[in-house]
Amino acid sequence: MMKARIPVIVLLILLLVMLVQPVLGADPTGAITLAENPDAAVNFSWTLLCGFLVMFMQAGFAMVETGLTRAKNAVNIMMKNLMDFSLGALAYWAVGFALMFGTSTGITALIFGASGFFLGGEAYDVSTMELWFFQMVFAATAATIVSGAMAERTKFSTYCIYSVVISALIYPIYGHWIWGGGWLNAADFMVTLGGGYGALDFAGSGVVHALGGFVALAGAMIVGPRLGKYRKDGTPVAIPGHSMTLALLGVFILWFGWFGFNPGSTLAATELRISVIAVNTCLAGAAGAVVVMLLTWWRYGKPDASMTGNGVLAGLVAITAGCAWVSPYAAVLIGVIAGIIVYLGVWFLDWKLHIDDPVGAIAVHGMNGIWGLLALGIFADGTYGVYTTEGPMVTGLLFGNPGFLGAQAISAIVVFLWAFGLGYILFRILKATIGVRVTEAEELEGLDLGEHGVSAYPNFVMTEPAIDGEKS
Amino acid sequence: MMKARIPVIVLLILLLVMLVQPVLGADPTGAITLAENPDAAVNFSWTLLCGFLVMFMQAGFAMVETGLTRAKNAVNIMMKNLMDFSLGALAYWAVGFALMFGTSTGITALIFGASGFFLGGEAYDVSTMELWFFQMVFAATAATIVSGAMAERTKFSTYCIYSVVISALIYPIYGHWIWGGGWLNAADFMVTLGGGYGALDFAGSGVVHALGGFVALAGAMIVGPRLGKYRKDGTPVAIPGHSMTLALLGVFILWFGWFGFNPGSTLAATELRISVIAVNTCLAGAAGAVVVMLLTWWRYGKPDASMTGNGVLAGLVAITAGCAWVSPYAAVLIGVIAGIIVYLGVWFLDWKLHIDDPVGAIAVHGMNGIWGLLALGIFADGTYGVYTTEGPMVTGLLFGNPGFLGAQAISAIVVFLWAFGLGYILFRILKATIGVRVTEAEELEGLDLGEHGVSAYPNFVMTEPAIDGEKS
């Protein structure tokens, strides 16, 4: 009975909110903004189009995650991807954006923002809306990383709640610390340490990827491995995904979208280094792919497709923090090391820690997110300033500014503690209340039937549902 | 023998047309346009890139429609989607655009345009070409809506003829009435009723979606339900689609493309409210998804994936008319109601009217297209002007201008009558002549073999072709 009233309640809340919102921002139509800054047109156009590409990364994640898992769970994963975006957008609209980019006063400003809830009041402005859109698709990217690592055994209802919490709270607050004027970027001691600026993260190796990756780590640990994933002696069993074609399609889509993610993060086409960022993004992904292909070829005798796809993503994650401050050489090198990290990281998580991550999200996004933050601290070559082509030049260890690497290391530690810590608390609470895992019977049968009452491919004859993973 | 000559005839006609077209428009190179308006570069860039995204929606429709129908008809549906775009582009080039945006004089101008056939003469101008491209991808969107509702039993040849007629005639003439200076928008009594402007439709809830949706209604009625879709007592039988993965991939692609569809409809990046439009487009789709997910969860005990995907699309259709004139609050509310409408609409068509629409296109595009037109008349808040940030402010019922809702209601009634009426006549004529439906044997075997002589997935073992729908 309660459930029946949910839509009605949602509706009433919305109407209520509406009544209390007669104020408009400074420039809802954009006329003033354009008059003051004629470049606003090209910058809005650039930022929004790049934001659309980032939004499309949702399709890429959906394909990678679905392709790398079993057919019996395909509907469930697609739905999780669809709902983390939908719920996440609403949560970021209601709360997240205000915490991340809202204004607050005094010491609080270093911790979180506190204005612009529901994009109301002064937030009703074309520039704020532009920022919201671009940031929302980033928030959704962080959210969707987790679905892969927890795939094939996590309850759908739990995942919905998680989606709201990460988009409304976990993501925005760390995001504020880096991008919203918070302490990691702007506190005096951080600025001093960095040599004129605090911790930086151009497009979100830390803010988006490490954050998502370490929440994923907490989730994967708490939900536990899939049935049959590890033998009694702890040896992992490979559980191949049901469509390598779709998984690699997803890699292409993600790479495509990443060209919105990184170059778009200038928020301005008038920063012509967007071309350098695009080049770096391309080369790091390519280098990651080639290195992982060679490593798997050398180690297993054959080049491995899913690992190579993860090599692309690893390179992309790692270049994301530094793409605007390093040279193409450094981008290749960062991609090469990213490939090595993802190769070792997947092995370490699976063989040593026995943490079951069906798609490799923790190594791709978590570990390489950290590498991206540190790489920026190492390779920033002083060619480019902090926010624009003006300002203090960003310079890293190799170019004589070790303090900045220190600032980046602090940021890396903080994102790990914050994401893993809050993720752990969140999933513990969920486990103790509504539960995080489907029943054993449902897992064996597949979550598509159990959670959604359909199967993804009813016209195809399937192999037996795998019980111990070995037959799948 | 006749058929053998078709390509030759096509070729001759083209050569003929070519000979009679030595005239150029005012500015085929763009040099004059750019000199007069330096913003033309950013506005062309914006409009074309958004148009490319709209074109890509064809892939989204193809995936949604193919995913939600059976494997034995996959080639047929993909081909229908490919050909409604290809035939539609040529038809819109030859005739449609001239009827929609051409110039005509006197009272005729309120009914249809009559210049620029084959983009010839004065139409050979960079600005006209830009408009043509953006409008053509919209025409193709209207055309492709119908294929889903008539899927799995409609003859391919019939569908080709329909594609030409909708793109050349049905779509452009209603389009002229709203966007080309026609009577719904510009006739004196409509302007008076609206309070300074007639019926409006920013990006086409009515022009594109309701129009496509009600032609689809006529088509689905005349072609009749699929074999086995309704039991003798009228109870509908669910016929699940063959790939929920591809269906939801299609939803992501459509959402992505919609960010070209709505924000791009400013035709200008210098209208900075493109950011507001993007925000509204995002929120309405998200709200539609969440509401439908909750409704199906409450009603059936499990969140339904295909309905949730339709919830996204419903929210997007509904915000399309008003996206440039309402606030984000209103966008969420419009999306919420759109979700409720699609949920009830699908049920009503299936259970009460027994109209078989395999993908839910009529409820998504038709019903929510109407809702979009009305919602604009209700929620327009007077912040924005008609065409730009200048001009009379667009204001709806809730903000003191009930007359505008009246104008919108007239537009809604007209689009229903026009689309359903002409669609009905068209498919009746086709039924009486070449026929609209494949044979029963072909339908059971699948249209891929019957219409195209191939099967989509020859390397996979399929379940038995479903005869009564229950086994599929």
Next chain:
Amino acid sequence: MMKARIPVIVLLILLLVMLVQPVLGADPTGAITLAENPDAAVNFSWTLLCGFLVMFMQAGFAMVETGLTRAKNAVNIMMKNLMDFSLGALAYWAVGFALMFGTSTGITALIFGASGFFLGGEAYDVSTMELWFFQMVFAATAATIVSGAMAERTKFSTYCIYSVVISALIYPIYGHWIWGGGWLNAADFMVTLGGGYGALDFAGSGVVHALGGFVALAGAMIVGPRLGKYRKDGTPVAIPGHSMTLALLGVFILWFGWFGFNPGSTLAATELRISVIAVNTCLAGAAGAVVVMLLTWWRYGKPDASMTGNGVLAGLVAITAGCAWVSPYAAVLIGVIAGIIVYLGVWFLDWKLHIDDPVGAIAVHGMNGIWGLLALGIFADGTYGVYTTEGPMVTGLLFGNPGFLGAQAISAIVVFLWAFGLGYILFRILKATIGVRVTEAEELEGLDLGEHGVSAYPNFVMTEPAIDGEKS
């Protein structure tokens, strides 16, 4: 043991290269460029966004090629597509770009460039980076064409080596001749012949498509037909692909990406004829599709889906050279003839020459690439100048400048000889050394298991692996 050291060696080389590169280009940040040319922002934005769309064509090629081949080779083809892009990007960064667009002096400048290796030195400039990115995605397009023609029997290691060679050498040198100031475009006798300009190729019918298509021809000839493809009497056996759905999805993706490929090739949004180019690109693809559909319908009694998809691509390839210099009428006509060419070309290669091209790449890209070059020489109507709206007007045979058709014919002959010749030599050398073809047993079992140790669809029951092609 050797292999184990590869990553280490790669790393060392990179570090070495880094040490020798302290020089920056004229304007790495873009501040000077923007100050000199305020249009740079909109032009960079346009060029990069279009380049992103071109990059996404990799996904389109991957889907077309995978969809049109058998399930047992799906992983292999996806991997080939991923690696030709990744290896190609690194090869084009290291060597290719320098040969294509670098500066060299005296007569050498007509043959190849020789500066900007590894994007170092003076190449570290925002404008050079922008050019590199846009050109790199074009190089990758040429490279990926070959994978389809050689699918289902080519060794992966061989394909990796080929990918490097085409991106580093074969593509850039012919590219230099047309786009980099080389002899086909700029030698005095060519300029005289053309009537003020030498051979032209707006977006690469020759540079990209014919080049890729004729390397593909050489490759397909040397690797030989798939087992079971031809009966003893030479009759070809149709080997249907495993997912027509994904193949046609790929066609949509390619069409979408082509709107970056052609209009983006202005490298400037300030050239407003980008709208004309978009219109031409749309119409030629549509005309190609319709003509091939009609031809197959007439010839086989049913419209063929895979051929119709190739009809779209044929029209797109053919309009690519001339899209900026011909009218929409001519675009339709060029598309019509492209459709006829691909229809006859596929038949001729398969039935007469017995060259096995699983996806039709040679007819689509090779033959229609040539047609595109010639069509430009025939239909260029003198409305537009060479590079911009300024300069000598480009005029073809039908408009009184037969010499230009001569220049185009020379370019067409050269691209054939160069691409086929070098391709032939390359694959001969590879055949004589590491081999080009997998073993018969591996081919029968599928390259996914043999080359990569996985199968693409382990959850699905497959039909028996086809041995003679007839059962597949």
